[in-house]
Amino acid sequence: MPNDGIQIGNMPARPLTHVFGVEDVAGKRSTGLQTIEDFVQHLLGLAGLDPSIVAELSTRITNEISRAMAAEARSRKAEVPINGRFTRPRAVSSRLRRVANGFWFSPDTFDGWTIVWVPSRSVSAPAALQVPLLAAANLDRVRLTVYQRPAANLDAYAPGAGEWVGDVQVFRAEYPIASLLPDPLLTNPQLATLPLRGVFGVADMPAAEDLGLGYMFCLEGLTASGAPALLGIAQGVIPPVSATSRDRGWGRTPGGAWFGLGDPYSLPYVVSEAVGVEADDPARPLSQAVTLAERLEPFWPDAGLSTVEAVIPESVVEHAGQTIMVPRQLVVFSKPSEATVTDLVSVQAAEISLTHQYVSGLTVRRYDNDALLTEGVDYRVNYRRVTIQGINSTGVVFANATYTGRKSRYDLVCLDPATGAISVVGGTERGADVGEFMPVAPSWLIPLYSAHVTRQNGVDLIPLQQPPKRALLKGLEWLEYGRQRLPRLRRKMRAGQPIRIAGYGDSITELGGGGSGSGYYTVPNGTYRDTAWQNQGGYFWTGRIGADVVNALPAFDHGDGNPRHVHVGWNWFLKAAIEECSGSTVTYDNWGVGGTNAGQDEPNGLYPPRLNAMTASNPDVVVIEFGMNELGGPFTATRIYVLADYLRSLGIDVIVMGVPLIATPNSVNSIDEWRETNRQLEQGALAADVAFVPVAAFVDPDSPCPLGGQSRRTVSSTNGINHDGPYMLAQYGKLLASLVRGM
CATH class of the missing domain: 2.60.120 (Jelly Rolls)
Incomplete structure (x- = not known):
């Protein structure tokens, strides 16, 4: 059709039956709706033709227009043309x-x-x-x-x-x-x-x-x-x-x-x-989104085959101006390896991790004389956590634990937008810390799913491209809600003034361990916090996460005699984001104490000497992180409200962090207890009118697109229970840092 006439693109996707006309009469514009037959007869009548000829031509032209428009409607339904490169x-x-x-x-x-x-x-x-x-x-x-x-x-x-x-x-x-x-x-x-x-x-x-x-x-x-x-x-x-x-x-x-x-x-x-x-x-924006046309089956059990298989659901991918239909299809993964492994372990009253998450055929012999130890008499094994623990042990017995260790791996299921082909990008096989080795897709591929692949324990599929669930706080997006409740931080950032952050929580803030007593919980930082030095703190040295991972972390010297401080905790990400978004110099004080909760007993969060020491440092913003040591308890909401409201009364900005996802197959706590504590943390933060980072909305196993793309079988890679490694700590850090970006 000509550009100055009726444009097909404006026509409805159905047969044409009426024409909308505009006419200027005596300087006034009038509009009217005519049937197609009346419109054609009107045009022919203007040509001065005989009425009998007009009637015959009207019928023929009307039929031709109707057929053409019906064809156009079918064409538009199918979204042709199909000759573009995005077919x-x-x-x-x-x-x-x-x-x-x-x-x-x-x-x-x-x-x-x-x-x-x-x-x-x-x-x-x-x-x-x-x-x-x-x-x-x-x-x-x-x-x-x-x-x-x-x-x-x-x-x-x-x-x-x-x-x-x-x-x-x-x-x-x-x-x-x-x-x-x-x-x-x-x-x-x-x-x-x-x-x-x-x-x-x-x-x-x-x-x-x-x-x-x-x-x-x-x-x-x-x-x-x-x-x-x-x-x-x-x-x-x-x-x-x-x-x-x-x-x-x-x-x-x-x-x-x-x-x-x-x-x-x-x-x-x-x-x-x-x-x-x-x-x-x-008109096609450069954008990317994935919409599932059917339910994702997240777990595929092992079928006893030489390979591991899973089925990805039918989905629609919007990418770079094209829409790609990904049909439901089988994806085949190679099985991770297995081998005979011997770990040197210390059999003692505490649980000691083995270096593989999936084990069988365990035997334990003393290191000094090769004497065989008996399970159930000399030691017990927690096969969920894959730990060994001495029975009636008054000391430490070094022993060789020999077993068949089966590795696991993260792969990426990727889409080639140029061809529509699905391929697998293989990851690195690891014994127990596979969550620290997430593969990266080549730039020309779109990663659709991460797949936790095991040798005998099936495959977990985790979607990577669906938008996460919206997290609303009192009707506002959580970021907007939180930014409105950080006035002191925002004012200082805009003025370029120095800013002091206090991290106040348990071992996930502390990231070390070994310190104790009032001389520890009333003083921030020190050799036992933010440390990857094996002699000073045990957060990273459990035997589960590889020494190669820990030793590869960038080390920082804080001038306290510990040369192996690390900046992997989420508050370091907040510090970096503030400095990037302002001219402010930021000081971070770590007040974390392992094993504590938000209660009033020594040395918990509301214990007056600990709390007063922290507030005396005059922080501009306090990041509260409690809850992991009181999962499912009834008092979290009240404790967080009292703590946050007190800090706010002192003019301090407050951010409450949700509890990171626990490795529920290994934890003594259930996923429902974890959810309940996150609900109470939100309740306490909202009651105190302070910022809240809704962690659960992004990492809950039922989330449309879990943060970090990990199975809950591999989170908490440092102890296999409730301590995340550097990879997931970074994911939470980026979430926290997003609060200040754009303020």
């Missing part, structure tokens, strides 16, 4: 696969399968059929034939040539099995994509209309000579008992007739269309 498939119909392992038809009985599709709307450019297949050893290729027939006859007549007189063959192509399956010899279903467009030497499948027609996709296995070959397929979700063949599909054995599948069977599939936008469309 991609988009699912228009699908049936999910049964998610449990083992539900498939093995390639030992059937040579043919038929999937039935009844379009719910017109599809101008069918793009592909996707099905999870298994191949027999002699399978050379798969032939796909698509028949069109009236939907009313889809259940009564079998598929295939000659089965029903009204069948119309609309597409046929053959695909080498090597081009369909990554590993044709794999004994599990793999997602196969059978293109319906662009197949060399084969005409594209024509448009599928929603005119009471159905389509039967017949898949047949063939050997190299063209003889029938056995072909397996995954099972679909169980349909209602009353479902008919169109809802289930058809099967065939070599030389046999097609038969409709019965209860409880169905066949999974995805039919997609080709859609796209022009390459330089300025």
Whole structure:
């Protein structure tokens, strides 16, 4: 259409029936709505034609316009043109696969399968059929034939040539099995994509209309000579008992007739269309978002195979001006290694960690004389925490603990936006601190999921691109709410004045250990805080996190005789952010004391000598972090309110941190107790009208996109219970620091 006329882009996606007209009469503008017939007759009448000719031409032109607009409506539904470089498939119909392992038809009985599709709307450019297949050893290729027939006859007549007189063959192509399956010899279903467009030497499948027609996709296995070959397929979700063949599909054995599948069977599939936008469309912003079209199954148990498998759900990815449909598909991971491991451990009253998270076949022998120690008599093993502890031990016995250690690994499941292909970026295998070794995707790939891969304990899938749940505090986004409650900090940042931060909490603030007594809790910093020196503090030296990780941390000398101070706690991130966003010089004082809570007993947070010593240092902002040592307790909200309200009465800005995620498989506390304490921390902070960092909204296992992309089986990498390592501490630090960025 001409640019100065009726623009197609402004037309509704339905047949044109009326025209909106504007007319200037005697200097006044009037508008009116006419039917298309009246409008055409009006135009022809202006030409001075005979009324009888006008009527005939009006009918013909009206019909042509209606047909053209109907075609335009179908085109807009399918989002064509499809000739831009951003052309991609988009699912228009699908049936999910049964998610449990083992539900498939093995390639030992059937040579043919038929999937039935009844379009719910017109599809101008069918793009592909996707099905999870298994191949027999002699399978050379798969032939796909698509028949069109009236939907009313889809259940009564079998598929295939000659089965029903009204069948119309609309597409046929053959695909080498090597081009369909990554590993044709794999004994599990793999997602196969059978293109319906662009197949060399084969005409594209024509448009599928929603005119009471159905389509039967017949898949047949063939050997190299063209003889029938056995072909397996995954099972679909169980349909209602009353479902008919169109809802289930058809099967065939070599030389046999097609038969409709019965209860409880169905066949999974995805039919997609080709859609796209022009390459330089300025209306498409450069953005990225992932929307799941179905539920993510977060855990996939080990199936006893040589590889580890999981299924990613169907999703839509918005990226760089294009929309990419990612179909539901199988992802295969290599299994991490296992080996015989010997740890030198000290058997004592305290629990001592082994260097692997997954162990079996443990034997313990004294180091000095190789005498065998007996489990249950000389020591006990906590297989959840993977620790060893002496029984009736009055001292320390050094021993060699020998076992089969199985490593785990984090991989990334990535999307190539140029091709739509899914690939796996492998990570580093580790014994127990795999959470410190999160892989990084190449710049040209989009990481969709992180996968915690174990040798015998399944796979955890963690989404990486979905937006996290919105966290609202009294109706405001948590960042805006918090920034409004930091007036002293904001004023000093804008003036470029010196700022003092006080970190006030338990061992997660302390990040060391070993100090005690009033000389410790009434004085900040010192050799036992923020330390990775093995002689001064035990936060990082538990045996679980590797010495190579700890020794690689940048070291700082605070002038107190400890040369191995580290700046990995979240308050160091807050300090750096303030300095980056202002001209202020920031001093950070660490007042953390391990094992404490927010109570009034010595040396807890409301214990007057400890609290008074901290406030006497005149901090501008105090970051409160308590709760880990009172998970599920009833008094957290009251304690936090009293503490925060007191500090606020002194003119001090206050930020309350939520409790980091605990490694619930190993902890004595439940995830519900953790959630309850975070709820109470929020309640106390809101009651005191101070800033709050809603940690739970970002790391809860039920969060749409957990912070850091980690499974809760691998958080708390320093002790396997409730002490995070440098990686997750950095994630919390960035969350805290975001409060001051942009203030």
